[in-house]
Amino acid sequence: xxxxxxxxxxxxxxxxxxxxxxxxxxxxxxxxxxxxxxxxxxxxxxxxxxxxxxxxxxxxxxxxxxxxxxxxxxxxxxxx
Numbered sequence: 798x799x800x801x802x803x804x805x806x807x808x809x810x811x812x813x814x815x816x817x818x819x820x821x822x823x824x825x826x827x828x829x830x831x832x833x834x835x836x837x838x839x840x841x842x843x844x845x846x847x848x849x850x851x852x853x854x855x856x857x858x859x860x861x862x863x864x865x866x867x868x869x870x871x872x873x874x875x876x877x
Contacts, residue, residue, distance in 0.1 A: 801834035811836040815851035823853065 802818060805811040815833050822829050833852035837843060846852050 798830045798832055800832045802831060804835045808836040808842070812846055812849045812851045815846065816849050819850055819853045 803811070803814050805814050811833075815831060819831050822831060831853050833846045837846050837852075
């Protein structure tokens with residue numbers, strides 16, 4: 798698995814580059830799994846990356862980010 802193999806300047810550039818990388822991996826029959834990470838933070842982001850084919854490792858949930866978000870919600874949005 799390759800997590801965030803590139804970090805582009807914009808969300809759309811990230812989607813386009815990850816899609817091109819997935820296409821190349823599939824075409825070459827390499828078998829590597831590409832996981833979208835950068836610029837893929839919300840449910841809408843996940844949908845857009847998935848719809849574009851910008852990740853081929855299925856749905857991966859980042860538990861660290863999810864736990865941090867839940868902790869902030871529990872604390873009423875306060876960081877300390």
